[in-house]
Amino acid sequence: MSDTPADPDIVVDPALDPALGTRTYDLDRAHVFHSWSAQGSLAPFVIAGASGSEVWDYDGKRYLDFSSQLVNMNIGHTHPKVVAAIQKQAAELPMVAPAHANLARGEAASRIVAKAGSHFGKVFFTNGGADANENAIRMARLTTGKDKVLSTYRSYHGNTGAAIVATGDWRRVPNEYARGHVHFFGPFLYRSEFWASTPEEESARALHHLERVIVSEGAASIAAILLEGVPGTAGVMVPPPGYLTGVRELCDKYGILLILDEVMSGFGRTGSWFSWQHPLVNPDGIVPDLITFAKGVNSGYVPAGGVVISESISAAFDDQVFPGGLTYSGHPLAMASIVASIDAMEEEGVIENASAIGEKVLGPGLQALADAHPMIGEVRGLGVFWALDLVADRDTREPVAPSVMGALKAELLARGLLPFIADNRLHVVPPCVVTPEECLQGLEIIDEALTAIGG
Incomplete structure (x- = not known):
């Protein structure tokens, strides 16, 4: 895998074909029955490949996987x-x-x-x-x-x-x-x-x-x-x-x-x-x-x-x-x-890395985001297991509306971060092998996305 000089967020891989992305999506919508979903309104995110803390689509665009899929990709993709x-x-x-x-x-x-x-x-x-x-x-x-x-x-x-x-x-x-x-x-x-x-x-x-x-x-x-x-x-x-x-x-x-x-x-x-x-x-x-x-x-x-x-x-x-x-x-x-x-x-040293990332990078970084964005009511977590509780009002702790979470998800994806969202929370759960540099990149994307939705 190598990067093009013009766009470092694009994966150069001759096996990637946008037509396969279209076929993947069409086959899914025609024949796959998804869990926890009303089937008619789905628009699933298509993944072509992955490595470490990143996934990419058939257009070659890379995303930081801050969902770890379902919070299980601890050792990273394709170790x-x-x-x-x-x-x-x-x-x-x-x-x-x-x-x-x-x-x-x-x-x-x-x-x-x-x-x-x-x-x-x-x-x-x-x-x-x-x-x-x-x-x-x-x-x-x-x-x-x-x-x-x-x-x-x-x-x-x-x-x-x-x-x-x-x-x-x-x-x-x-x-x-x-x-x-x-x-x-x-x-x-x-x-x-x-x-x-x-x-x-x-x-x-x-x-x-x-x-x-x-x-x-x-x-x-x-x-x-x-x-x-x-x-x-x-x-x-x-x-x-x-x-x-x-x-x-x-x-x-x-x-x-x-x-x-x-x-x-x-x-x-x-x-x-x-x-x-x-x-x-x-x-x-x-x-x-x-x-x-x-x-x-x-x-x-x-x-x-x-x-x-x-x-x-x-x-x-x-x-x-x-x-x-x-x-x-x-x-x-x-x-x-x-x-x-x-x-x-x-x-x-993957366990040690997860501990250090939480203590030195994600914990302080997420708290800094909370200091900058009133929408963040509370930061909770350890290691690479964190959640931002998003509120419409810090005093009443009223959760933000589902439409706000939908807008946040769209902004994160557009900026190259695959999120895990549940109710009014953004869960920050990258792989245990995530690097400090990747975490800082992810924190910057979250900051930008919250700013974009008025957070």
Whole structure:
């Protein structure tokens, strides 16, 4: 890939053909049914190729990928070591039934357990994050003999039977077919449900609320509390001091398992392997009973997810059959990509890079944007996991209108940045391999786009 002297934002690649861009778009609109969408009004962005923190279209125009697609491109696009590992595995053993032993699967599981810590012993592999949460819920119910699962309203856990009902946002409502799910409000000081004025107040009052829900629902009926380590789609909300510790204490007090959903927040996104290991997220070092993961474990190069299982829960199935399985559980191509991804992250200091980018570049840079643009009500985040809460009025914290977010997205795309937008928020979530120079370029584009829409 090289740049033309006339326009450094154009990729020179003889394989790129604008006619293929037209064909891609036409085929998509004719035959592809998109998720979470009214099909008739779609105009999907066409991507021809990608590398590192950039994607490009069939006209050769490059864009900084500050969405990481769906906040999963942690190691960046087309990392050569991960691509090579998939190619090698495809040539040796592209598929094996999950009942058989496979070296790539064993190596992947051992690496994941090592990152989770000594409390954990085994990994159940799934096809993605939603079915990881499904199976964690199943394990909790089977090992406790209880049914209910508590999760927050500001959450997203996937779009399968139990996972979507565990989800708290609007997508749950038309899909409420699973039983035994109860929701509560987690801490979120900027839009507090508890009239709190400090992080400590928010934490204490949110924990009081949770305990009241536990008692009111009947602790003897509750199998698990399911939380995102750092809620992502709901707004990148780092838990306030003492909250995770308090949840762990309530779980222990009432005989409830704690499941932490690290599907989006895991494998480098916050600058730690898992967000619950970050000292600002979990200063007391509490440990969950089950961890779910997907996305960043291999940046989605091949679909994969899983449940990291504590030794005590794993032992419960030594003589009892676990009534669950997936044809592609531990698929060799996915496992090879996990091994290569984790190894490359270690060798290349990717986790450290994400931490440093957040502390030295994105954190200060986004706060500078907030100082310059009254539309930014709050900046939240860690590592390469940030959100700008955009408001029409800083005093009332009224969210900006959807039309404003649409205009912002258009301005960002026009300037060469692919954004992740949810409700009234701009999520700033580049790959963990993003460079300081790319971050500064992205911050400049965001600044220009906010200025253009009157921000």
